Amino acid sequence: MLSDLVAGALEDAAARRHVRSLAEVEAAALARPAALDAVAALAPDDRVKIIAEVKRSSPSRGTLAAIPDPAGLAARYEEGGASAISVLTEGRRFGGSLDDLEAVRARVAIPVLRKDFIAEPYQVFEARAAGADLVLLIVAALDQPLLRELHALIGELGMTALVETHSADEVQRALDLGPALVGVNARNLTTFELDPELFGRLAPGIPEGIVRIAESAVLSPADVAHYRRAGADVVLVGEALVTHGDPVAAITEFRSV
Numbered sequence: 208m209l210s211d212l213v214a215g216a217l218e219d220a221a222a223r224r225h226v227r228s229l230a231e232v233e234a235a236a237l238a239r240p241a242a243l244d245a246v247a248a249l250a251p252d253d254r255v256k257i258i259a260e261v262k263r264s265s266p267s268r269g270t271l272a273a274i275p276d277p278a279g280l281a282a283r284y285e286e287g288g289a290s291a292i293s294v295l296t297e298g299r300r301f302g303g304s305l306d307d308l309e310a311v312r313a314r315v316a317i318p319v320l321r322k323d324f325i326a327e328p329y330q331v332f333e334a335r336a337a338g339a340d341l342v343l344l345i346v347a348a349l350d351q352p353l354l355r356e357l358h359a360l361i362g363e364l365g366m367t368a369l370v371e372t373h374s375a376d377e378v379q380r381a382l383d384l385g386p387a388l389v390g391v392n393a394r395n396l397t398t399f400e401l402d403p404e405l406f407g408r409l410a411p412g413i414p415e416g417i418v419r420i421a422e423s424a425v426l427s428p429a430d431v432a433h434y435r436r437a438g439a440d441v442v443l444v445g446e447a448l449v450t451h452g453d454p455v456a457a458i459t460e461f462r463s464v
């Protein structure tokens with residue numbers, strides 16, 4: 208259940224806050240070099256853009272890959288032509304960490320997304336302190352005042368929010384924020400079911416000028432082509448890349464549809 212994932216992420220954040228206070232994380236966030244311009248990096252282009260994800264496991268798919276060197280994997284993604292790197296930082300079910308994100312940030316020159324269950328400001332400061340340029344906000348996990356507060360804080364810290372939706376109502380709630388990037392996740396985070404047609408149904412409701420990102424359910428170039436035809440500017444891919452023997456070739460192939 209999504210609420211369990213959020214509760215777990217908040218518990219883990221509370222434990223970290225014990226070691227490193229909000230004031231300390233805030234100072235570390237402000238001491239970082241400025242975030243990279245993720246909106247420019249992901250702007251619509253002649254070719255589909257790829258956000259390539261560092262993902263060890265997931266509740267729905269179990270263990271995908273060991274990934275002993277997340278920064279090395281991210282460097283391959285960059286070499287293949289990825290426009291940004293997504294790093295799962297959730298530890299319990301996805302096997303990620305903020306250390307992964309920090310290592311990736313130190314290695315690549317493209318924007319890095321903190322992919323987690325963000326539900327309080329502390330986690331946003333942590334993201335910036337680790338070097339994130341982008342932060343995921345899952346509309347289904349947040350009420351509108353909190354969504355608005357976190358979205359504003361991400362912007363104040365110079366980062367960009369990727370606002371993730373899974374229904375027409377959630378797209379409306381996302382648009383309410385004046386977002387630069389809206390994602391449609393084909394996977395329902397409560398049932399874990401995939402609906403590869405969802406992006407095509409919701410994309411027409413996302414106005415021109417906002418970057419449209421299709422998330423999940425890409426296993427082959429045909430899946431990328433399917434999302435591209437439905438209006439995706441960017442496709443976010445995890446499993447297919449971490450399980451592929453040659454991520455450079457995989458991204459090159461995905462970008463050439």
Ligand SMILES: O=P(O)(O)OC[C@@H](O)[C@@H](O)c1c[nH]c2ccccc12
Binds near residue numbers: 260392422423443446
């Ligand atoms: O591995 P896939 O099917 O390519 O999916 C990647 C990404 O979309 C998925 O990891 C994801 C999308 N939204 C999320 C929110 C939380 C955790 C994970 C996700």
